[in-house]
Amino acid sequence: MKRYAWSMKIGYTPGREAPASLSPLEGDDVNDRLLRTARRQPTDTTPVWLMRQAGRYLPEYRAIRGNIAFLDLCKNPDLAAEVTVQPITRLGVDAAIIFSDILIPVEAMGIHLELGDKGPHFPNPLRTPADIDKLGVPDPVEGTGFVAEAIRRTRKAINDSVPVIGFAGAPFTLAAYMVEGGGSKSYIQIKRLLFEQPEVAHRLFQKLTDTLIPYLKMQVEAGASIVQIFDSWGGELSPWDFERFSLPYLTRMVTELKATGVPVILFGVNMTPHLPLLKRTGADVIGLDWRCPVDEGRRILGPDVATQGNLDPLHLFLPREELDGRVKDILRRAGPTGHIFNLGHGILPPTDPDAAKFLVEAVHKHGAALRQGTLG
Structure with missing residues (x-):
């Protein structure tokens, strides 16, 4: 595997003119499996990436993280790019x-x-209408330009050998954090806002959507060739409430992002009851958590939507032979086209990196065999 040289002397100064975006992925050495699969085109094997693949399970990440606060790491393009790679x-x-x-x-x-x-x-x-009214809709470059810069530096570091995925949260999920003050088990504050003051909730969702679309477009302009929207807590809503309070904003985000020419992945947890609604957004790829068999998800979504997922992250703690069997089962259920292998949620900090590497190698090996008709 290629190693990448880094120059840690280049700092990021907000407002500094950023380098021009690199050219789109092209060339014989480019791995475009992910992009082709998102468009339901044939590939030599099943592509695989892991949610939270740049994180605490890697010792090289922990070595960097030990010297800097998490938020500061996110805002440092050199370090964020290094961790991405x-x-x-x-x-x-x-x-x-x-x-x-x-x-x-x-x-x-x-x-x-x-x-x-x-x-x-x-x-x-956020607990009052006045709190929501005080929120601004920031210019993405002025407020979050370091993310675009990290994308550019990542592309340069990997020489565009694989696609860079940009991402953002969904309006409902972000609003839940902002109203609850953090994570929650009951989501009582955000749900009370929906049910007691729906017009105020919609003002918040609209303001978030107006922020997120330019934010994702900035990432695309910087070189992200596919984007994922995380509606992590959308599964906490009933289908009726999801259709009313989340679906319109997700649909607008997907529509405007697809107009840029990049595929869009939409992922959420506990979303099986919402799959028919998620399809209505027009997303190219729908991510499945481990609670929904891939073949069932594909049956509900139909042939014109690709799927992503959906190994339980804790299956990475299985003995290698059993893990290999789980990989084969998911690949058989998913079929040879239109499926991106991933976990059903983010990789967990105690995970052995060698188990993650074994998983990736197994997906590539068995995905090729699936296409050749030799998967045992």
């Missing part, structure tokens, strides 16, 4: 997802954010 070097995955956090654009809207190992925290959560 680490799993490409170690695991051989088919894409690099930029190291960042879904709450980064929210901070730029004017709400104080604290990010640490225990998760996000908003000391002053």
